[in-house]
Amino acid sequence: MFNPSLGFILLFVENPLKSSAFYQNLFNLSPIEESPTFSLFALQNGVMLGLWSKFTAEPKVEACAGAQEIGFPAIEVDALYEEWGKKEVTVLQKPCDMDFGRTFVIQDPDGHRIRVYKLREEI
Template identity: 25%
Template structure:
């Protein structure tokens, strides 16, 4: 049976803070039917939903999670404009734009320290 990614889950320390970040920086839309103090479901165009789950909300027995232990890769059409926009929005940028193996990219972080790789693939 074929499988596909249905939702990307990020474990965060503060759902409200992360929700504000992703709606402000990525223009994600909150799906209000799936929102609570400890959980938010966000939607980006043409992407699986991004779920924010409070680490303090309780994980299954024997499971642990640390905020910031995840990388989210975001493909954009205009890398320079996105970099400038993120600078203006005071996103923590940890690199300048650089080239690597057919892509140009930069790295930033969300409020919990999740790594955000923003890239544009050079298509010949």
């Protein structure tokens, strides 16, 4: 029987070493694997974040970056926005309240969207 659980997320990037440096700075986390064509981060919840060269990935990557986003929950959305803002990130959406809760969105060097959120508490 298959019990689905998320094991990894792969982002296809122009330059894995450049993207790795971006995520190292953003997360204050070193990759567990790094090469010119691939970097891998072990996130706290056990999910892996891979950065794979779009030029060496198999099968060949046809899609453009930015058509999807990865999301990270945070207790203090605004405080994290201020911290990350000091790291020269591209902001797509400043902190705001939406139907689901408080959120902001930034972009990595390849145009992948990174959403930080805190879900609205149920009353």
